[in-house]
Amino acid sequence: MRILVTSAGSGVASAVCEAAQESTHEVIAATTTVAAADVSFAHVYEVPPTSQAGAFQHAVLEIVRRERPALVLAGRDDDILALAEIAADLSQLGATWTGSDMTFARSCRDKAWVAATLHELGFPAARCATTGADAVELARGSGYPLVVKPRRGDGSRGARLVHDESSMLDAFAAPLRPLIAQPYLRPLGEAIPCTLEQRDEFSAQAIVGHSDVSITCNRLRDGVPVEAVAVLPRELAALVTDLADQLAGLGCRGPVNVQAKQVAAGSFVIFEINFRCTGLTGARAKMGFNELDILAGAPAGAGWQAAVTRGLVAYRELSGYRVEEITCRSR
Numbered sequence: 507m508r509i510l511v512t513s514a515g516s517g518v519a520s521a522v523c524e525a526a527q528e529s530t531h532e533v534i535a536a537t538t539t540v541a542a543a544d545v546s547f548a549h550v551y552e553v554p555p556t557s558q559a560g561a562f563q564h565a566v567l568e569i570v571r572r573e574r575p576a577l578v579l580a581g582r583d584d585d586i587l588a589l590a591e592i593a594a595d596l597s598q599l600g601a602t603w604t605g606s607d608m609t610f611a612r613s614c615r616d617k618a619w620v621a622a623t624l625h626e627l628g629f630p631a632a633r634c635a636t637t638g639a640d641a642v643e644l645a646r647g648s649g650y651p652l653v654v655k656p657r658r659g660d661g662s663r664g665a666r667l668v669h670d671e672s673s674m675l676d677a678f679a680a681p682l683r684p685l686i687a688q689p690y691l692r693p694l695g696e697a698i699p700c701t702l703e704q705r706d707e708f709s710a711q712a713i714v715g716h717s718d719v720s721i722t723c724n725r726l727r728d729g730v731p732v733e734a735v736a737v738l739p740r741e742l743a744a745l746v747t748d749l750a751d752q753l754a755g756l757g758c759r760g761p762v763n764v765q766a767k768q769v770a771a772g773s774f775v776i777f778e779i780n781f782r783c784t785g786l787t788g789a790r791a792k793m794g795f796n797e798l799d800i801l802a803g804a805p806a807g808a809g810w811q812a813a814v815t816r817g818l819v820a821y822r823e824l825s826g827y828r829v830e831e832i833t834c835r836s837r
Contacts, residue, residue, distance in 0.1 A: 507802045510569060510601070512536045512589065513581030514550055517730070517785035522579055523547055524788025524826045525798050534573050535581075536566055549573065556588045563592045570599045577801055578603050580782050587611050604801050606781055610757035614781050615658050618686050624776060627752050629745065632688040632777040638678030641687035642671050648689035653777075657684040665729075691767040691775055708774065709734070710746040710764040711790060713800045714754045719743050720795035720810040722786060722820070734786055734820040735832070736793050736813035741772045749776075761797055789820035789827035 509526065511519045514535030523546045526533045535547040538555050553565035566589070570578070578601050580586045589596075590611035593603040605611060613619050617634065624631035633648070635641040636657065645652055654677050655665035667690060668674045678685060709731070710721045721742060722734035746764050753762065758781065765778040787797055793813040820827040 507577065507798075508532045508534065508548075508573065508575040509577045509579060509798065510534050510536065510566075510573065510575040511579045511581050512553075512566070512585040513538075514547060515539055516581040518783050518787065519581035520826070521785050521787035521789070522581070522783055522798065525783075525791035525796055528788075528791040529796055529799055531798050531802070534569070534575060536569055556582075556584045559588050559591070562588055563595075567592060567595055567599065570596060570601050574599075575601050577601065577798075579801075580605055583615065583780065583782065586782065587615065604760040606759045607757040610753075610759075611781075614758070614779075617655075617657050617778075620779055621686075621688075623756070624749075624779075627749070629749055630773070630775045632691060632775055635687040636684070638675045641668075641674050641678060644687060644689065645671065645674065651690045652687045653690050654685055654687045657686045688777060691769060691777055706767065708737070708739070708742055708766045708768065709784070709786060710742055710766065711784065711786070711795070711797065712746050712750045712762050712764070713797060714750050714759050714762060716800055717747060718795070718800070718809060719746050719750075720790050720793075720813075721746075722790070724786075730822065731786055731789075731820075732822045734789055734827070736810065736816075736818040738810055738814045739768070739772075739774070742766060742768075742774045745774060745776075760801065786820070786827070789829065792827065792829045793818045793820065 509531050511522045511533055513519050514537035523533050532548045534549040536551050536553045540550050540552050551569050554561040556562050578596055580589055586605050589603055590608045596603050618636050621631050621634035635644045651667040651669045653665055654668050668677055707724045709724050710719055712719045721737050723737045724731040725733040750762050761783050763780040763784050764776055766774040766776045769775050783797055795810050817832045818829055819832045820829050
């Protein structure tokens with residue numbers, strides 16, 4: 507199957523290409539900088555940035571007319587809204603937009619909206635404050651540190667720890683862009699942190715409309731997973747499957763990435779959701795969960811349990827992820 511992915515220089519787009527190599531798919535790419543694109547793409551086209559939405563959309567439609575891909579994927583969060591706006595045009599050309607509808611795509615960029623929606627649906631999610639005063643009140647209940655991050659940022663980009671009220675109020679006093687604050691969710695057994703060390707973060711990937719889910723327990727550096735262990739805690743798998751079903755009723759479609767931390771035995775709290783493939787898409791494919799195959803209509807195969815049973819772990823390298831077997835861990 508032929509697939510078009512945008513933002514070819516991104517980690518997500520490279521991971522999509524890595525996943526395609528584990529199957530029979532051919533990936534073509536759109537990017538603002540051809541030189542930054544992965545050399546493994548079948549074809550690469552230069553397009554305007556999404557800040558020039560109309561020009562970007564026109565260029566994408568021209569690529570679809572020429573290349574006739576079956577699926578269109580977003581390589582960055584910034585691409586999602588622009589692509590959702592032309593979903594009907596893509597469909598007329600025979601291409602399926604794999605993301606959410608326009609209404610959901612517009613809302614899901616707002617992390618405060620996502621957190622509020624999760625609470626309304628009854629899911630365990632980190633509480634969220636959008637003003638300095640609300641953040642101070644939040645800290646009175648949860649204690650410091652709090653995690654402060656851009657309200658509409660991508661993943662962990664721009665996240666930092668704040669350890670006291672004065673610093674919290676300063677952070678919200680004159681931000682370059684809107685912020686949110688959330689309680690810092692400590693991994694089990696962790697002492698009070700001094701830095702935003704990202705370890706023991708659970709990343710669950712699901713495809714709306716499909717029952718299969720893959721989960722890795724990750725160690726990150728600068729927001730990028732450098733080690734991802736295949737796991738399948740049944741409580742988190744059930745939570746994510748239920749969440750994907752309920753989000754479908756709000757217009758959510760395609761890949762959903764749920765990030766959570768385990769706060770007690772069998773208890774998980776969600777702190778971030780991304781509505782796209784991720785930088786681990788290629789690693790998951792190598793471990794037996796290929797999102798591209800599922801999006802193309804194929805079954806997930808043997809399922810993620812086989813990867814867990816074998817004790818698979820993915821290590822990040824310059825060319826992508828290397829997968830090895832390790833002694834199975836109990837998580």
